[in-house]
Amino acid sequence: MATTAFEPVISTAWGTPQSWTMDAYKKRGGYQGLAKALELTPAQIIDEVKKSNLRGRGGAGFPTGLKWSFVPKDNPKPKYLAVNGDESEPGTFKDRNILSHDPHMLLEGIAIAAYALNVHTCYVYLRGEFKFPAERLNAAIKEAYAAGIFGKSLMGKDYALDCYLVRGAGAYICGEETALLESLEGKKGWPRLKPPFPAVVGLFGCPTVVNNVETLSSVPHVFTRGAAWYAGLGTDKSGGTRLICLSGTVNRPGVYEVPLEATFNQLIFDDKYGQGLPAGRKVKAVVPGGSSAPILSPDELDIAMEFEALKVKQSMAGSGGVIVMDDTTCMVRSLWRIARFYAEESCGQCTPCREGTPWQARILRKIEEGRGEPGDVEQLSNVASSIAPYPPIGLGNTICALGDAAALPTHSFLMRFRDEFEAHIREHRCPFGDKPWGAFGDWS
Amino acid sequence: MAESLFTPEEQKKFDTEIAEILSHYPADRKSAAMLPALRLMQDIKGWLPPEGLKLVAQVLGVTPERAYEVASFYVMYHLKKPGKYVIDVCTNLPCALRGAEKMLAHLENKLGLKAGEANERFTLRETECLASCGTAPCLQINEDHHESLSRAKLDELIDKLS
Numbered sequence: 001m002a003t004t005a006f007e008p009v010i011s012t013a014w015g016t017p018q019s020w021t022m023d024a025y026k027k028r029g030g031y032q033g034l035a036k037a038l039e040l041t042p043a044q045i046i047d048e049v050k051k052s053n054l055r056g057r058g059g060a061g062f063p064t065g066l067k068w069s070f071v072p073k074d075n076p077k078p079k080y081l082a083v084n085g086d087e088s089e090p091g092t093f094k095d096r097n098i099l100s101h102d103p104h105m106l107l108e109g110i111a112i113a114a115y116a117l118n119v120h121t122c123y124v125y126l127r128g129e130f131k132f133p134a135e136r137l138n139a140a141i142k143e144a145y146a147a148g149i150f151g152k153s154l155m156g157k158d159y160a161l162d163c164y165l166v167r168g169a170g171a172y173i174c175g176e177e178t179a180l181l182e183s184l185e186g187k188k189g190w191p192r193l194k195p196p197f198p199a200v201v202g203l204f205g206c207p208t209v210v211n212n213v214e215t216l217s218s219v220p221h222v223f224t225r226g227a228a229w230y231a232g233l234g235t236d237k238s239g240g241t242r243l244i245c246l247s248g249t250v251n252r253p254g255v256y257e258v259p260l261e262a263t264f265n266q267l268i269f270d271d272k273y274g275q276g277l278p279a280g281r282k283v284k285a286v287v288p289g290g291s292s293a294p295i296l297s298p299d300e301l302d303i304a305m306e307f308e309a310l311k312v313k314q315s316m317a318g319s320g321g322v323i324v325m326d327d328t329t330c331m332v333r334s335l336w337r338i339a340r341f342y343a344e345e346s347c348g349q350c351t352p353c354r355e356g357t358p359w360q361a362r363i364l365r366k367i368e369e370g371r372g373e374p375g376d377v378e379q380l381s382n383v384a385s386s387i388a389p390y391p392p393i394g395l396g397n398t399i400c401a402l403g404d405a406a407a408l409p410t411h412s413f414l415m416r417f418r419d420e421f422e423a424h425i426r427e428h429r430c431p432f433g434d435k436p437w438g439a440f441g442d443w444s
Numbered sequence: 445m446a447e448s449l450f451t452p453e454e455q456k457k458f459d460t461e462i463a464e465i466l467s468h469y470p471a472d473r474k475s476a477a478m479l480p481a482l483r484l485m486q487d488i489k490g491w492l493p494p495e496g497l498k499l500v501a502q503v504l505g506v507t508p509e510r511a512y513e514v515a516s517f518y519v520m521y522h523l524k525k526p527g528k529y530v531i532d533v534c535t536n537l538p539c540a541l542r543g544a545e546k547m548l549a550h551l552e553n554k555l556g557l558k559a560g561e562a563n564e565r566f567t568l569r570e571t572e573c574l575a576s577c578g579t580a581p582c583l584q585i586n587e588d589h590h591e592s593l594s595r596a597k598l599d600e601l602i603d604k605l606s
Contacts, residue, residue, distance in 0.1 A: 090536040093575040123468075128483075128520045129574055131587040164468040169479055169518030172572070186478030186504070188517035204473055247538035247577035254578045291537060321577070323538050337537045341572045347517075443543025443550075443581065444595050 004232030006259040009221050009241050010214065014101040020136050022143040025104035031149070033220035037112045038155060045116035049219065051227035053239030058084055058175075058212030059290065059319045061238070061307040064219075068209060070199035071117055077206040081110065081119045082184060082198075085126040085133075085213045086168055086175035089290035090341060091321025094243040095213040097255050099126070099133035102217070103140035107163065109216030111149055112223065114161050117209055121162050125180050128168040138165055172345035176400045177210040179347065190349045191400035214243055234260045237308055244305055248324040249281065249438050250274035264288065264301035268324055278439040281326040285416065289318025291338050292405030294390075294412030315412070330436035331417040332424050335409060336364035342406035350398040356387040357406045372425035377418065384410035449495045454488050462503060475504045478514050482521055491522035519571070526567040529605055532584040533559070535570050538577035547581045547593060554602060565605075 013019040013028060025031070037045050050065030071079060083106070087095040098106060110122050126134050141163055144150045150163050171189050173179045179189035181203050202208020218240050222230045231239040238260055247253045250268055252275040258267065264286055268274045277283065283298040288305065294315040303309040310316050325334060343357040363380045366372055388396030388404040390411035396403040414421065423431050430436055450458060461484050462477075469476045481504060485496045492515055494508075501511040515521040522530075533551060535544045548570060552558055559570040576582035579591035583598075590601055 087575050088573055090573040091538050091577050093577050096575050127575070128518070129584060129587070129589075132589065162468075166468075166480060167483060168520075169483065170520035171518050183479065184476065185473070186476040186514065188514050204470065204476075245578060247580060248541040253580070287537075323541070323577070325541065329541065334537055334540075337535065337540050341536055344572050437541055437543065437545065440542045441540070441546070443546035 002233055002235065002259060002261060004229055006233065006241070008257040009230075009233070010098065010102075010105070010217055010243055011255070011257040014097060019101050020103055020140065022104055022140065022147060025102070029224060030104055030220075031108055031155075033223035034108050034111050034149070034155060036223045038115060038157060042116045042118060045112065045223075048227045049116075049222055052222040052230040053234060053237065054215065054218055054222060054230065055238045055307065056212055057214035057218070057242070057320065059089070059316075061316075064211065064215055067199065067211075068113070068117060070197065071207045071209060072200060073118075075200075075207050078121070078204075079117055079119045080203040080206055080208040081114050081117060081122040082177075082180060082203060082208055082210045083110065083122065083124040083213060083216060084175060084177065084180055084210055085124055085130070086172075086180060087130075087213070087319075088127050088172040088175055088345075089292065089319045089321055090338070091245060091247055091287060091323040092290050092319040093245050093247075094255050094320060096130060096133050097243075098213055098217050099130065099137050103133075103137045104144070105217045105220060106137070106213055107140055107144050107149065109219035110163060111144075111154060111161060112219050113209065113211065113216060115154060115157075115159065119209070120160050122164070123184055123203070124163065124165045125174070125184055126165065126167050127174075128170050130167070134165060134167055141165060171347070172341075173347045173400070173402055176402065179400065180210060181208065188347070190347050191402075193399055235304070235306060235308070238306055242305070243320055245319075245321045246274050246324070247321070248287075249277055249326040249329070249440055250324050251276055251278065258305065260306040261304045263304055264296065264322065267305065267322060268301065274324070277324070277326055281328065281439045283324060284327040284329055284438075285325045285331065287321070287323035287325075287409075289316050290321040291323070291341060292316075292408055293318045293321075294408050295416060297416060326438040328432065328435070329438040329441075330368070330430055330432040331413055331420045332364060332368045333430065333432070333436040335413045336361065336368050338409045339364050339406070342402065346402060346406070350403065352387045352397045353403040353406060356383050356403075359383045360387075360406065360410055367421060367424045368430055370424065370427075370429040372421075372428070374425065376425060377414065377421050380410060380421075381414055384414075449493070449499060450488070458484065458488060466503075475506050475510075477504055478506075478511065479518075482511070482515055486521060491525045493525075527562045527565050529565065529585055530567040530569065531555075532569050532571035532574070534572070534574045534576070534580070534582055536573045539573075539580040539582060542580035544581040547583075547595075547598065550595065551583075551598070551602070554599070 054064040174189040178192035183189040285295045339361040343361040348354045384407040388407035501508040582591040
């Protein structure tokens with residue numbers, strides 16, 4: 001449990017004047033964490049990050065300090081830092097806010113991480129569609145070069161550090177860390193087999209740490225306020241706060257910074273956050289961590305939105321994307337939308353995913369359009385199982401986790417709403433008619 | 445080859461910016477600059493004509509096939525000349541829950557195009573997630589995001605395009 005009183009850490013400057021400039025960042029204490037970190041040895045910096053209990057915010061939730069400690073010290077090759085800003089999971093839109101409102105927080109985290117890891121070149125990989133965040137980040141990088149953060153001398157130290165922004169070109173798979181490295185190497189984003197892990201063989205065959213934007217943006221605070229303070233904000237196994245993206249059928253969607261022990265019910269109904277559903281509507285299902293996370297029922301929403309609590313429910317906190325569906329939403333059509341996404345974004349490298357993801361989408365479309373036949377639900381379940389069985393999570397039949405991500409929603413929708421799929425087939429139509437999208441589906 | 449592809453101003457822009465891009469990579473890893481180099485070519489020409497792909501490949505020391513392989517993998521590269529305005533409408537789950545399907549249908553009627561079709565003025569595409577789920581429904585026109593779109597706001601936006 002948290003031992004420090006909750007306060008927002010990452011989002012404090014959002015919406016304040018000129019928050020994205022170096023002047024404003026320094027005025028609110030920016031780059032003091034870097035100054036403190038530079039008084040430590042690289043090993044001490046990694047130890048502090050371990051003590052802070054910071055866990056990766058990209059989806060897997062791996063302890064950050066531990067990840068950093070996997071980089072071999074005796075490898076003579078150059079080491080690289082790659083920042084994962086390829087935010088493309090439906091329901092997730094937090095990194096965009098960090099980059100648009102507070103890019104220097106990320107750059108400070110980059111500088112600390114680079115120094116700790118003996119990295120002299122960092123690439124920030126942003127999803128191609130992020131034109132505006134990229135402009136803000138590029139301007140911040142220029143300011144950081146001018147201020148002697150990047151360049152030949154890191155804050156006066158004899159330590160050169162370069163930071164470059166690379167924009168992707170529209171491929172969700174490039175958010176997978178090894179696909180991101182392939183893309184950074186100028187290739188199509190085909191994930192690599194692991195091991196070897198990037199910490200040992202990464203970019204250009206050299207040791208590479210891949211960290212999410214939110215993860216690195218959290219790092220300065222570990223040094224500004226101390227590892228114990230940061231750890232105290234969170235739970236036993238996970239330090240700090242978390243950015244949660246709330247979308248779907250709620251009155252006030254948006255990005256909210258919450259304590260790790262906050263529950264889904266608080267997020268959805270609290271006045272500070274989602275402010276509930278429109279009058280007369282009830283929650284039917286909630287996607288707890290980006291479109292790939294198995295859904296929760298309304299009676300499961302009193303659990304914390306963090307890694308361990310969701311593991312118990314055989315779901316995952318993932319990238320922090322919470323999507324709410326109300327009781328007038330068609331679950332077949334919802335799953336079809338998710339399935340289309342994975343079919344579109346499969347890189348095509350592994351047969352179960354390449355063939356299975358469009359197959360799922362075709363069956364779902366058929367059922368939703370009233371052309372379903374007896375046996376379709378079993379077929380759908382078999383196709384999903386051939387991509388990745390359920391449970392357990394994370395042991396799919398493909399090189400990367402996109403296969404798991406594509407199969408998990410199918411398994412969980414079928415487990416919880418099988419009746420609805422069967423009603424579509426029995427009635428040869430969608431029971432929701434032309435209003436399958438609930439309270440806000442009638443756009444005007 | 446390059447003379448017929450570029451005007452003198454375009455050539456200058458390409459030469460200056462490709463040199464900057466290449467300086468970001470180790471000297472023996474020029475091919476890593478593929479994505480930014482293709483983006484630069486597309487910024488200049490509006491799409492990736494075959495001669496443009498060949499030039500990028502030549503500058504990076506790879507075969508044209510390799511440049512094509514990469515360009516065809518990513519959805520933001522245009523291997524055919526698109527309309528003046530490329531409109532990408534997100535219809536994924538969070539946007540669909542806020543009316544994106546109806547918004548796309550409205551746009552199809554308004555433009556006289558089905559998603560996936562193009563004319564000289566517009567290319568209309570159904571796309572997958574633009575990371576604006578909290579301000580859905582949304583779309584992108586060329587590279588600019590437009591969010592929280594009501595019918596009136598969308599109509600005004602489209603009517604302003606020349």
